[in-house]
Amino acid sequence: MSVKNKKVYLAPSVLFAFLDRSHAKNSQASAFFRYFAQENYQLFTDIVSVYEAYRQIYNDMSPSIAKELMRTISMSNITMLYPDERDMNAALKLYVNDRSSDLTYQTALMAVLADKRGVSHICTFDYLHAVYGLSVFYIPI
Numbered sequence: 001m002s003v004k005n006k007k008v009y010l011a012p013s014v015l016f017a018f019l020d021r022s023h024a025k026n027s028q029a030s031a032f033f034r035y036f037a038q039e040n041y042q043l044f045t046d047i048v049s050v051y052e053a054y055r056q057i058y059n060d061m062s063p064s065i066a067k068e069l070m071r072t073i074s075m076s077n078i079t080m081l082y083p084d085e086r087d088m089n090a091a092l093k094l095y096v097n098d099r100s101s102d103l104t105y106q107t108a109l110m111a112v113l114a115d116k117r118g119v120s121h122i123c124t125f126d127y128l129h130a131v132y133g134l135s136v137f138y139i140p141i
Contacts, residue, residue, distance in 0.1 A: 007083040008137050009114045010045040011124035019069060020061060025125050032123055035139050046081040046113050048106055055118035081113045094131060
């Protein structure tokens with residue numbers, strides 16, 4: 001797989017796996033972030049994804065680690081995307097008109113925001129419903 005642009009969208013599953021050292025995918029998540037730094041990737045995520053990761057860390061790990069996630073994100077070079085009303089409506093339209101049961105509203109919102117910024121790869125450990133030509137990011141070997 002060759003990545004033409006160096007833009008990647010971070011899903012909450014990767015953020016959570018990166019912070020939870022006991023997570024089965026922690027080493028993969030760490031490898032992703034090392035690779036992104038080494039290859040100068042531009043990273044994106046949205047406020048809904050950060051909140052989802054925060055909520056999961058708060059409930060499953062500890063409030064102090066969840067707070068540390070927020071502090072780290074605020075100091076990082078990850079571009080935080082904030083959906084506006086048009087983005088929310090486009091995601092709702094995509095979600096409602098999809099005939100399958102595996103597209104979530106959060107994934108639809110990620111797809112809309114990624115498409116708006118020209119991001120074609122999502123870094124996730126969850127199933128990715130293929131919309132707008134998005135694909136799962138893999139480290140090239």
